Amino acid sequence: MMKGVPNFLLVTALLSLTACFVSAYDPSPLQDFCVAIDDPKSSVFVNGKFCKNPKLANANDFFFSGLQIPRNTSNPxxxxxxxxxxxxxxxxxxxxxxxxxxxxxxxxxxxxxxxxxxxxxxxxxxxxxxxxxxxxxxxxxxxxxxxxxxxxxxxxxxxxxxxxxxxxxxxxxxxxxxxxxxxVITIANAVFGSNPPINPDVLSKAFQVDKKVIDYLQKQFWWDNN
Known part of the structure; x- marks a missing residue:
């Protein structure tokens, strides 16, 4: 009987450790950031969406139409x-x-x-x-x-x-x-078209180019195709 106790404790310890790993894992984020707040009355957004009463769900909640239509590509x-x-x-x-x-x-x-x-x-x-x-x-x-x-x-x-x-x-x-x-983060838009702009000195050193090149790039219109 006593010989089985250490094995039992070992299994229990392993299960506890596994449970710790599982409970410590955060769900994947669904937005860029979500600042924690203690007062729920002051909250304006959550990680994802609030849920509709399932009894009120209908077919249109799971439907989208028009994906077969070609889109206009006459942009930069x-x-x-x-x-x-x-x-x-x-x-x-x-x-x-x-x-x-x-x-x-x-x-x-x-x-x-x-x-x-x-x-x-x-x-x-x-x-x-x-x-x-x-x-x-x-x-x-x-x-x-x-x-x-x-x-x-x-x-x-x-x-x-x-x-x-x-x-x-x-x-x-x-x-x-x-x-x-x-x-989606479009690299050129994010780096050269951020609002407000990233300090040109930062980008000049990061890309190892003259500041005039950065000034030129930051003045361009960066198209969002999404």
Whole structure:
């Protein structure tokens, strides 16, 4: 009997340790930040959405129409993203998925960007796309591929990635994302088009270029294709 006690204690300790790991894990964020507040009366937003009474749910809460419609790509980057996330389908709340249609004009680009809260799986519906992502420090390795109709490519969560139309006509892709609200940070827009602007001295040293180059870039109009 006594010989079994240490084993029992060991199992109990392991289970307790596992429970600690599980309870200490935070859920994935669904927004850029959520400042903690003690007074619920002063709160204006939560991590996600408040839930509708399930008895009042209807088909329209889980429905979106019009994704088959081509979007206008006559903008400086030559592409337009049509998101379908929790903002468009309320029923996606807590399900951890969303998608987007991406339209590309000839030589259109979905500029280098990241999704801070979701991985992406992209399927080419029409045309040919040169796609890629960059691994994290210290390697910063570029992984690229030319995709044709029916091809699929994955972009891991948080990594900078892009899609560029290398065909002669229009291109269309459908992207699935592992978050109801994956977010998007377009690198050029965020670095050179922030509001208020980042101090030019900071960017000049970061990019190792003359301050005049930074001043020029910060004066450009950075197009948001989302």
């Amino acid at each position: 980057v030559g592409s337009t993203v049509t998101p379908v996330n929790v903002a468009q389908i309320a029923g996606l709340n807590t399900l951890g998925i969303s998608l987007a249609r991406i339209d590309f004009g000839p030589y259109g680009l979905n500029p280098p960007h990241t999704h801070p809260r979701g991985s992406e799986i992209l399927t080419v519906l029409e045309g040919s796309l040169y796609v890629g992502f960059v691994t994290s420090n210290p390697d910063n390795r570029l992984i690229t591929k030319v995709l044709n109709k029916g091809d699929v490519f994955v972009f891991p969560i948080g990594l900078i990635h892009f899609q560029f139309n290398v065909g002669y006509g229009n291109a269309v892709a459908l992207a699935g994302l592992s978050s109801q609200n994956p977010g």
